[in-house]
Amino acid sequence: MSTPRSQFLSDAQVATDDVAQRGFLRQALGGYYVSRDVQKARYRDWEQARDAAAMAKWNAVNRLDRTLTTFATNFERNGGKIHWARDSAEAREIISKICRDAGAKAIIKSKCMTTEEIHLNDALEAEGYGVVESDLGEFIQQLRKEPPFHFVFPCMHLKREAISELFTKHLGTAATDSPEELTMIARRHLRQLYVDADVGISGANFLVAETGQISITENEGNARLTCALPRVHIALAGIEKVIERLDDLAVLLPMLATAGAGQPMTCYNTLYAGPRQPGEPDGPSEFHVVLLDNKRTALLADPEQRDALHCIRCGACLNVCPIFKNIGGFAYGTTYQGPIGSVLTPHLRGLQQWNHLSGASSLCGACTEACPVRIDLHHHLLHNRRNAVLAHVSLFDRLFHGAFGWVIGRPKLFAFGGKVFRATLPLLKKLPLPYLSTWLKSRELPEAPKKSFRDEWKGSQS
């Protein structure tokens, strides 16, 4: 039976064998690096902006008990309704019930990774609702019956031709390689669906405690329609999305756009304050916010890794990660891919089952360097590895590291062992030894020198 680990290893093998796809991914990200650096250069001091962004999130997360209740109180004062969900099942049930109570048939969604986390679409479809993703990338992935490849760029792995073929197959449109035309096809298809939908489901980039507003940032305008046209609006958000003050957006919104997509600002930045008020011409008559825990409070209780809750889901860490760039998003098998996914998933879905993601990193630190809110990502992978060993060690690992520790504690034995290793290396290379034969499958080892450094040094001193 396949485990998450064995599945990961075989998917990573398939993905890394696909040289053309890996090249395509690198090429797709090439433009991002250029525009990101142009936008970063517009900041007077990017590093100071990172400090400010990290501090804004630190303040909110480290006072979560207060910031969350302040948000809830202010949001309900504006006429909305707050729902608290301990886990995925509760969140799904809350959302289904709102849909049932509203007598809904059709549901339109804007991009929301938290709904992927709780597998909301499957649950709603099982209850007979028609659910349509309105974000272009998510719409494409929904047609392909695939999860998002990257949590910010859901279909970045696809070439234009593939999207055109997909549209021809499902929507009966003529083939085109113009991105504008592909966008227009989706737009024409989706327009009426916003009008027909009874419920709009969105995420939230930030929950502003001070004002009780939710902040949604998007490039297509689809979230505005999702939030404004249906008579019921439901926003699902992890509890860590809360920030203290409206002013915090002044640093967080531009940094989200620059770090994540190389934009100065995302095209549409909207604050939603509540349902339609008397005298207002539009907006939903009901507005619900579902606040999801799903193990986030357990992470909050871990002072070492608590800063992982600072994440604003910009995706910068994926964009610079050499692991992500070589294995792609699907191999992770998680809602959140890349470095932040490798840090979070063991917390959200179990350390023993998902620790291999923490292991699948060269710890290069490009993610930590890119993170706009200064999450100590690659060091948390080390912390996950340590925590996994503290909880459970395989016999092989126990023997391997036990023996290693024993040998390096004894300089004479180490020197002797090294001598034997060097003398027998040509033979060892031919044996099916763990690790050594794995290395030799794709790489050479230099020939062992006659003398070790310590021997040479001794000789040179006499």
Add this chain to the structure above:
Amino acid sequence: MRVSLFIPCFVDQLTPRVGMASAQVLKRLGHEVEFRDAQTCCGQPSFNSGHWDVARAAALRALDVFKGAEVVVGPSASCVAMMKKFYPEILAGHPRLQEAQDLAARTFEFGEFLVRKLGITDVGATFAGKATYHDGCHGLRELGLKEEPRQLLRAVKGLTLLESEEAETCCGFGGMFSVKFPMISTAMAQVKCDALVRSGADIIVSSDPSCLLQIGGYLTREGKAIRTLHLSEVLANGS
């Protein structure tokens, strides 16, 4: 200054010339160099694998080995980062934490020592060729070394320094990662080495012998005739 050499275990066994070259450069600059042969491995393989108890024992041994050393210099940014950054972390709350912090402050990566501690960028070396520098991740991101090795290389007579695309991209070594996730590690080596080949350099220089093991191992297997040299080997040449 009296410099105590910190030689990584695999340099000791596989590339002793890197250690000898480091000593040669330091001596030529007029420093006294010693090697304390009770040293073995810094414990990083176990640290990275989550076995912090084994790494902690190695750290405590290193505190004994390098007790009283004026400065400790190692020709490996990765192993030096282990000592400088991670020993204090794994000894948090330990009675010898202060000692670990003191050792960290006295420990330097080879190029870091020359430029930051001694203020030297020209060691009087000569080397004919076109070189490109590979930024090892530990040197670049844990120790913050970017310009230092390049300053040293630019001062080498006869050497042309070329910049490679992907200079800051990980080579894919990552210690045990290279053999636990060999397909990812090798894919990363391929991306790295393709860029190094495109740079037009005939020598690849790094401050990390472990990266050079990966890069050199992959290039040799692929039949590419580019030399890999540690920074100290370039600086030891000539004069």
